């Protein structure tokens with residue numbers, strides 16, 4: 001049995017783990033990373049990147065199909081449109097492959113030792129890894145648990161056959177005729193919308209009274225409108241029960257208490273993700289929990305000395321950029337730098353149609369925290385760039401303290417607003433006031449002018465509305 005002794009051991013090479021290892025390597029720490037599947041984790045292999053590739057392909061195809069009808073004001077008409085989903089998936093796999101290789105190269109450049117295999121904890125500072133060349137034992141002074149999360153399965157609808165998770169949905173080589181999506185959160189809506197554009201008849205089943213229940217109604221309305229235009233049927237207050245006896249449909253209890261059958265070639269279950277704790281000896285370490293997640297402090301320390309946890313395993317928001325920020329911070333702490341989690345906001349994006357982006361506090365959250373606020377909202381229907389892109393639905397909203405004008409939150413819904421997330425986060429991190437946003441020249445014609453106008457509106461003197 002081979003044995004490695006190192007300063008830092010990172011278990012899991014998703015966004016949290018690989019960023020932690022790269023930064024640790026850059027700082028000269030003797031670092032080992034263990035990965036059971038492929039570098040890049042959920043995000044790069046079966047999450048953020050493949051889903052955005054599929055969404056982009058579906059958008060392009062959707063626009064082309066719309067031109068078939070000749071029903072666009074720009075006067076474009078195409079004669080035929082078809083898609084070979086197996087080629088789309090091969091293109092997506094190519095992107096994933098390039099990024100896998102990129103992460104591996106970055107780890108090597110930082111002189112991080114990569115061990116391929118599943119790590120099993122013997123104790124808080126020792127793991128065993130079954131590798132292709134035999135058992136490897138790794139002992140470390142400091143350990144970072146970065147094992148991520150996995151899809152939640154419904155007891156009555158176990159994964160297998162036509163019941164699939166987002167992972168299988170991202171590798172289908174044929175467009176299902178009828179797709180039922182159980183769960184109207186961001187993953188279900190992103191994928192459901194993509195398949196609707198690819199030609200599936202899509203039904204979304206959501207148990208809560210609203211899709212995207214974490215967002216306020218104003219932000220969700222343009223998304224619901226668009227789902228309607230795409231012919232997606234949305235059932236809220238509805239519960240998926242089970243596959244029909246012949247297996248070609250899903251029984252659903254609707255909000256009025258009736259049980260109905262929805263025909264389905266595929267049932268995509270996206271009801272949430274749970275931390276990947278079981279099966280690797282992490283449970284046996286008996287670390288303190290916060291609900292199902294590992295409990296951490298503001299330096300990502302767990303309840304065991306010298307054992308850190310980062311990424312999805314530490315809870316919401318389960319987002320790649322939060323995971324990476326934690327990874328970078330922990331590497332610096334292990335290298336002896338003074339760091340603590342001091343972020344003012346973690347922006348979040350739904351890559352739905354249209355997109356939603358949020359940073360900081362919504363109006364309701366700000367009021368609940370006791371702030372007296374001013375809200376400025378500017379519609380894309382008054383934005384020249386949005387008109388030229390045929391995407392006028394949506395708005396930018398700014399939430400600020402009435403007394404000081406300090407910006408507490410920024411939200412937007414509209415085509416392409418994901419790219420506003422950086423300026424939203426920067427504004428909040430920098431402690432921007434309404435006057436700063438209003439006084440910054442925003443290039444014309446861009447959708448970002450709506451940010452300046454929303455701030456002007458909150459100050460009481462918007463110019464273009």
Ligand SMILES: Cc1cc2nc3c(=O)[nH]c(=O)nc-3n(C[C@H](O)[C@H](O)[C@H](O)COP(=O)(O)OP(=O)(O)OC[C@H]3O[C@@H](n4cnc5c(N)ncnc54)[C@H](O)[C@@H]3O)c2cc1C
Nearest residue numbers: 012014015016036041042043047119148311312318319320
């Ligand atoms: C369909 C989908 C779309 C998404 N879209 C977005 C998005 O647009 N933006 C965004 O910010 N987030 C998105 N996410 C969420 C994002 O993927 C996660 O937040 C992110 O991957 C979390 O990173 P992580 O490092 O904590 O864990 P993971 O990415 O899950 O990585 C954990 C890694 O640890 C490995 N591992 C686990 N156990 C062991 C073990 N015992 N030994 C060795 N290796 C082990 C796993 O194989 C995995 O590679 C999406 C997720 C999904 C499913």
